[in-house]
Amino acid sequence: MTLNARIETWLAASHASCRFASRPFVTLCYAQGWDGSIAVQPGSTLALSNAQSCRLTHQLRSLHDGILVGIGTVLADDPQLTVRHWTGASPQAIVLDSRARLPRAARLCQHERPCWVLTTVAGAAREGAEFLQVAADHEGHVALPAALERLYQRGIRHLMVEGGANVITAFLRAALADALVLTIAPMLVGGYKAVGELGCHGRAQLPRIAPLQSERLGDDMIVWGRLHYSEKAGEDTA
Numbered sequence: 001m002t003l004n005a006r007i008e009t010w011l012a013a014s015h016a017s018c019r020f021a022s023r024p025f026v027t028l029c030y031a032q033g034w035d036g037s038i039a040v041q042p043g044s045t046l047a048l049s050n051a052q053s054c055r056l057t058h059q060l061r062s063l064h065d066g067i068l069v070g071i072g073t074v075l076a077d078d079p080q081l082t083v084r085h086w087t088g089a090s091p092q093a094i095v096l097d098s099r100a101r102l103p104r105a106a107r108l109c110q111h112e113r114p115c116w117v118l119t120t121v122a123g124a125a126r127e128g129a130e131f132l133q134v135a136a137d138h139e140g141h142v143a144l145p146a147a148l149e150r151l152y153q154r155g156i157r158h159l160m161v162e163g164g165a166n167v168i169t170a171f172l173r174a175a176l177a178d179a180l181v182l183t184i185a186p187m188l189v190g191g192y193k194a195v196g197e198l199g200c201h202g203r204a205q206l207p208r209i210a211p212l213q214s215e216r217l218g219d220d221m222i223v224w225g226r227l228h229y230s231e232k233a234g235e236d237t238a
């Protein structure tokens with residue numbers, strides 16, 4: 001079985017074995033260098049995946065019904081979030097954008113299907129986007145539990161989260177990411193790290209990947225597995 005087929009089978013089994021009553025199953029999927037960096041600095045763009053890993057990412061997109069990034073990624077990369085290097089439908093594009101900063105010219109606003117923007121402000125509007133107002137957390141960002149519940153109500157059952165670092169960290173901190181598919185490119189970037197402060201105290205509280213699986217894809221390494229949290233994880237997120 002090819003690596004692509006193995007990951008697809010594993011993901012289908014994960015989706016089938018883990019259904020939540022009011023939120024989607026969440027898969028974190030991003031690319032980093034061997035030092036954990038996803039960019040040279042926040043706001044700069046760095047293509048890390050090789051062509052095969054890029055195809056795997058597009059395959060993973062096709063296996064989810066929603067794909068979410070933070071507004072920082074939209075402002076830095078202006079991504080399309082479509083399935084172009086694999087077959088299948090593109091997932092619903094979703095942006096976490098508390099202050100409604102999404103540029104009118106963003107490529108996400110040029111698709112036939114409007115992009116969904118989770119925000120805390122009332123009355124925001126852009127052509128090509130649908131703003132969904134949800135509650136704020138204690139820092140004024142979109143509250144992730146409320147956001148996921150809203151997405152579930154709108155039919156999203158399998159959500160892929162592609163980044164960037166603040167969003168990856170927020171999902172891990174809230175214990176709301178269920179699986180991880182990580183591309184590790186053979187580079188040392190010395191830059192902006194994917195995972196920031198998680199509020200864990202000691203090894204026992206750290207999120208774990210288990211069982212961890214890995215395989216080379218060209219010169220990239222793909223690492224994947226389910227995420228597990230200690231009892232205390234996610235307690236501080238309203």
Ligand SMILES: NC(=O)c1ccc[n+]([C@@H]2O[C@H](COP(=O)([O-])OP(=O)(O)OC[C@H]3O[C@@H](n4cnc5c(N)ncnc54)[C@H](OP(=O)(O)O)[C@@H]3O)[C@@H](O)[C@H]2O)c1
Pocket residue numbers: 029030031032038039041042043044045046048069070071072073074076077096097098099100101137140141142143144162163164165166167168170
């Ligand atoms: N290598 C990869 O796979 C990959 C993938 C994606 C991105 N990137 C890189 O990552 C960088 C962007 O990352 P970033 O950390 O600056 O931005 P980000 O994680 O994409 O977006 C962060 C922003 O999302 C908004 N947000 C809304 N609700 C949030 C919540 N509950 N928790 C966290 N954030 C929330 C916040 O802005 P508001 O408060 O204004 O809403 C926050 O500043 C770029 O350099 C990009 O190229 C790399």
